[in-house]
Amino acid sequence: MADIRFPGNADLRRLIRFSSENGLIWLDESRMVLMHAAALAELRKELVESVGAEQARRILTRMGFASGLRDAELAKKVRAGFSEQDAFVVGPQLHMLEGSVQVEAVKLDMDVASGRFHGEFIWEHSWEAEVHLQEHGQAHHPVCWMQIGYASGYTTGFMGRFILFKEVECAAMGTNHCRIVGRPVEEWPDADDYTPYYEADSIVSQLLELREQVETLRSSLNCPRKVTSLIGASAGFRHAFDLIEKAADTNVTVMLLGETGVGKERFARALHEMSPRNAAPFVAVNCAALPHDLIESELFGVERGAYTGAHASRAGKFERADGGTLFLDEIGELPLPAQAKLLRVVQEGELERLGDERVRKINVRLVAATNVDLMTAVQEGRFRRDLFYRLNVYPVTIPPLRDRIADIPPLVEAMLDRYCTLHGKRIAGVTERAMQALKRHDWPGNVRELENIIERGVILSPNNGAIEAEHLFIGGEVSGRTHESPDSAGLLETEGGRPAEDLCQRILESGIDLESFEGQLLECALQKANGNLSAAARALGMTRPQLDYRLKKSARPKQ
Template sequence: MINYPNDLDLRRLVRFSAEDGTIWLAEHRMVLLHTGALAGLRKELLNSVGLEHARRVLTRMGYESGVRDAELAKKLRAGQSVVDAFVVGPQLHMLEGIVKVTPLAIDMDVKAGRFYGEFQWDNSWEAESHVKEFGPQKDPVCWMLLGYASGYTTTFMGRFILFKETQCVACGDPHCHIVGKPVEEWPDAAQHTVYYEADSIVSRLLELRTQVDALRSSLDQQRQVENLIGSSPPFRRACDLVEKAAKTNVTVLLTGETGVGKERFARALHDMSKRADRPFVAVNCAALPHDLVESELFGVEKGAFTGAHATRAGKFERAEGGTLFLDEIGELPLAAQAKILRVLQEGEIERLGDDQTRKVNVRIVAATNVELQRAVKDGRFRADLYYRLNVYPIEIPPLRERALDIPPLVNAMIEKFNAMHGKRVAGITDKAMKALKAYQWPGNVRELENMIERGIILAPADGWIELEHLFPSLGEAEMRSIGIGEQGILTEARPLEQERLCDAIMGSGMSLDDIESMLLREAVERSDGNLAGAARMLGLTRPQLTYRLKRNQDHAPDKE
């Protein structure tokens, strides 16, 4: 029989946070469920889809849980022996209240791919619940537990390890007993691997649900705007305004904080309009030098100024028939504002250095992150141009007001950067996602995109993006400030410094009396023999210090 290493490192990973209704195992969110509720779900599955399909669903559910725990195990005890690292899984299974696991035999070599394991299970919630609902069984029934063992070991070993339950309490055996080895070493593997495959009934149900959702969506006329990801109410209101504007030629003013995605909204507006097959030209007005603004927007004739060696069309002419997106329009000089007003009113431009007017057919979409009304009052923006642009304003909500949209945005960004960097990550941990939802996002979607790209780069291949990958420059205290707290630890919550101190003391091998004597002597030495000062240093009264010094002296061993 194999002895487990101390599981204190695992217990410290489990935290309860009653204030926000969450439980954490490292960076993954957990839940506490009554076994009666799980038994009820199990019963409903068996009664509705039958034993074979219910077993498949439950096995796959356990397999996924094992995969998550194995990813944690490989990190947690990376510097220890392979067996000590592997038994994190059985220890976690016990800590999670699933079953008592006793390792009987483990023979493993990760590099060579060799594995053989035998384990005894006691107090299996699955066996107890099944017998309670359906009575004694002919065949083993710990399907979720078996799936967990296979998923955990497969992920740990890097090859498919199949476990079989050879004894089960539900069949009248005194214990549940499982054996695991590589799938190709089981002559009857095909009879068991079928339960790890996708369930055809579930797939058909999901397909049917997708069709129903699509029909319901069309009936409700809630078409998702292409390239715009989100379903939160403020985001949907902005998308609805874009859809309505796309059917017209109205000038649109997009407002919102920097990084909210104003250009993406402008492109979506263009793509949904009748101008979609014509050019979309974007101009960042804040990036244009003031002395070149007019030539860039309206074009220039040869010889109009020093350095104008050739006639050149401006942005308005290049966007002919399409859409011109003027980002940060509030940064334009007043002279350029007057000419843009003329384009809006007359639909014509003049190139710099030319006296000929040219008709243009361009839809203007402007954007700004400054308050134009205040700019008008300050004399920095023309009032007549403001009123002309403000015919159809659309305010893009900041990311902090659309927390519901963060998960789909993150998933889309992960897919994008996986392809861009030729690297695959499995996703983002629950704890990291919670931090993203709690963060205030001063840089909005642009900041989120930069953060996810950094996470992709820092996360291990095929691993998970964790909190430290998203906020690599933050310390633990700063991590807590963005919503990931220490509340609810199974033992009394304490600062990290105290935790390290306790580890050092426990690892020293000193007894409690030795530690007390050491502290008393150190306090007296640091106070230069002043007992009153030493007592204050230790938070004691002088009589209390005197008593402890005498007691330690009396108990000290005689030196010969």
């Protein structure tokens, strides 16, 4: 038997963090769940009894395959710069840390560049073999379905080609341990007997697909006009959307209320798209962005010679929106003279251009929006009371993003598609830890702030990688929390929110001098990198010549 030693797993143990504050367990950026093996055994039993052994095997194999693929991405990240073998065995080491099985390497011949792979491993204490023996007694065929799926998924993800593992011995069949062998799928003469377990076209998948189709059909019947510009699933979003939908077929003036950045203009556009006016123009005006002396001409139009600089007659926003919808954002910023003219347009459906005596009839659906309390403005004399009541016929409040946490994942998905296209990048998505940070954030800037953060994440994250928590720049939302990680004995060690400061404090309390500490640190980095100077230098954040110099300096006899 070949003596293939696994490197130390301290780097992997540090990736496992137990956060007692919020009940979360993390493996780097992925959320984990600690479950009873008995619960998994019950799930396995229910699957076998409900859909049959073949379908249960397919489901569990695919579950393991998906888990292995995720760990393969983690391995490339954690041990970048290490040898291929030391980087690859992250998978078996994680499989052990995750409590599935004890792994011993028998043979490992691999080369990622050429795609060559031949691996053989022994499994001890397989949870799947143990629960099968407890539930059903000795088996007539291998039963470690989820674990064999993990091995195949991990190796496939690491090698970049489909590597199929087979369980050639299984403890549930009476042997002392399980033994697995992995090779490229085309090297197995009986591969066709095993590949169906990795394919999605199972009966269960078809049933799930049919159910999704029924749900989609039901949704289309309940909401025949799909509005792609609005995204949300929360109760607050659905309530606001329902109000908009009910108003769409009418000509009622709609007042959109909500904080800055909640998406009032998008709701106004959705109202227009769902209305019979959708073939006519939608015109948006930010009243706060217009100079006060130009507001009237911008809204109502101007005739040539009405004032110095008016060299030509020009239609205003109302005329341009004739037959369609006019959206007036920040309407509370309108000066009182403009408010008086606006009241006439709302009441009579007619206007006069600045410098003109001719009355022009218009047919416009008005949607107003504000993030201030207009009633307070009325009481302070800054907003006309009669105009307020004319505009406030049908108020719709759009809740802030912090009250719509369920809307964050679909919003993020849509924003990723948009910004990946804009910046020409391929992003795998947002890690679970990053998504948790997004959900914890208070979002004072609402959806607009989320857009900025996701765009920044797309720019900072590596191509074909995922947006991690560190790419989001949400201050203390990610770091600075106390968590616990397992030590080499499996016991939990508490790590505070300020690790650098705590480490310095412990070093000072130990009484070790700086020169001795530096020597021990260099030696530790070399051991972790298995003597690879370049990898050790990268871990220490220095160049190889700098490391060479420090090693020679620490080895120099003291005077």
